[in-house]
Amino acid sequence: MTGANVIITGANSGIGRAAARAFAAAGASVVLAVRDSAKGEAAAATMPGRTEVRRLDLADLSSVREFAAAWHGQLALLINNAGVMVPPLTRTADGFELQFATNHLGHFALTNLLLEHVSGRVVTVSSAAHRYGRIDFDDLNWERKPYKAWRAYGQSKLANLLFTAELQRRLTAVGSDVLATAAHPGYASTNLQFHSGRRISDLLGAIGNRLLAQSEEGGALPTIYAAVADIPGNSFAGPGGFMEQRGAPKLVGRAAAAADMDTARRLWDVSEELTGVRFPLLEPAVA
Numbered sequence: 171m172t173g174a175n176v177i178i179t180g181a182n183s184g185i186g187r188a189a190a191r192a193f194a195a196a197g198a199s200v201v202l203a204v205r206d207s208a209k210g211e212a213a214a215a216t217m218p219g220r221t222e223v224r225r226l227d228l229a230d231l232s233s234v235r236e237f238a239a240a241w242h243g244q245l246a247l248l249i250n251n252a253g254v255m256v257p258p259l260t261r262t263a264d265g266f267e268l269q270f271a272t273n274h275l276g277h278f279a280l281t282n283l284l285l286e287h288v289s290g291r292v293v294t295v296s297s298a299a300h301r302y303g304r305i306d307f308d309d310l311n312w313e314r315k316p317y318k319a320w321r322a323y324g325q326s327k328l329a330n331l332l333f334t335a336e337l338q339r340r341l342t343a344v345g346s347d348v349l350a351t352a353a354h355p356g357y358a359s360t361n362l363q364f365h366s367g368r369r370i371s372d373l374l375g376a377i378g379n380r381l382l383a384q385s386e387e388g389g390a391l392p393t394i395y396a397a398v399a400d401i402p403g404n405s406f407a408g409p410g411g412f413m414e415q416r417g418a419p420k421l422v423g424r425a426a427a428a429a430d431m432d433t434a435r436r437l438w439d440v441s442e443e444l445t446g447v448r449f450p451l452l453e454p455a456v457a
């Protein structure tokens with residue numbers, strides 16, 4: 171990957187950090203896009219090769235715009251990895267529910283703002299939890315119904331797959347060679363399990379991580395596979411072992427809801443409205 175520019179969101183921790191280290195070891199120039207620069211620098215210090223830390227808060231659209239505006243030149247890989255899982259109900263500066271904002275809307279805006287630079291792939295990290303998600307177009311941001319943290323996480327991770335499907339459809343329609351792919355890590359021992367704000371959940375998370383989870387390096391393998399393996403657009407990679415929770419990566423299935431192109435198009439349109447960011451590529455003019 172010598173000479174390839176790679177951006178990874180949330181690369182200071184967990185599977186993003188492991189993927190960033192692997193790409194840097196393979197010769198890529200890796201940008202760690204993180205909300206806490208000190209944490210980013212600490213992670214970069216553990217990596218070989220060429221790394222750079224840049225600030226990006228996906229839960230703040232002004233930060234996303236600032237990050238994208240500062241990017242110049244080619245981008246081989248954009249890895250939409252950062253995520254937050256089951257926090258207490260939180261609203262972002264833009265007024266969105268935190269999980270939908272961070273996991274989906276921030277990456278939606280980032281991708282479309284950077285897309286003209288991308289030469290290779292956009293990889294978005296989803297989760298097996300997409301299976302219990304539902305896109306509630308009447309209340310995407312949990313303003314009218316009682317907040318259910320796990321349902322909100324599932325909605326955001328289903329949105330990741332619908333986003334990938336619609337992005338690939340649009341790329342194909344404009345004749346682009348860029349691929350949109352997705353991955354999920356199974357169950358990996360990271361910091362993801364410690365945002366609930368409840369001590370008992372954190373304790374259960376710590377026990378589960380210790381006894382059941384694979385390492386962050388194992389959890390990064392589907393991301394790396396989705397980024398470099400010879401696979402078609404809109405592929406979904408996950409662990410090939412026990413119940414898709416661990417093991418070597420392979421292409422995996424998805425819930426029917428994640429392949430519903432009507433929902434994918436509608437979610438795209440709503441995401442454009444909410445973020446004010448549009449798909450930037452136009453169909454080539456007929457000569």
Ligand SMILES: NC(=O)c1ccc[n+]([C@@H]2O[C@H](COP(=O)([O-])OP(=O)(O)OC[C@H]3O[C@@H](n4cnc5c(N)ncnc54)[C@H](OP(=O)(O)O)[C@@H]3O)[C@@H](O)[C@H]2O)c1
Pocket residue numbers: 179180181182183184185186203204205206209226227228229230251252253254255272295296297298354355356357358359360361362363389
């Ligand atoms: N671990 C698993 O078993 C598992 C399973 C399924 C899917 N996933 C997915 O894998 C991805 C990576 O998670 P992980 O397990 O590696 O968890 P992690 O160790 O908690 O890493 C998450 C990363 O996202 C960053 N992040 C959170 N909010 C952000 C924001 N507003 N702006 C920028 N960065 C932000 C975090 O930054 P801070 O360090 O500053 O918080 C951290 O770097 C997520 O999309 C998650 O949904 C993980």
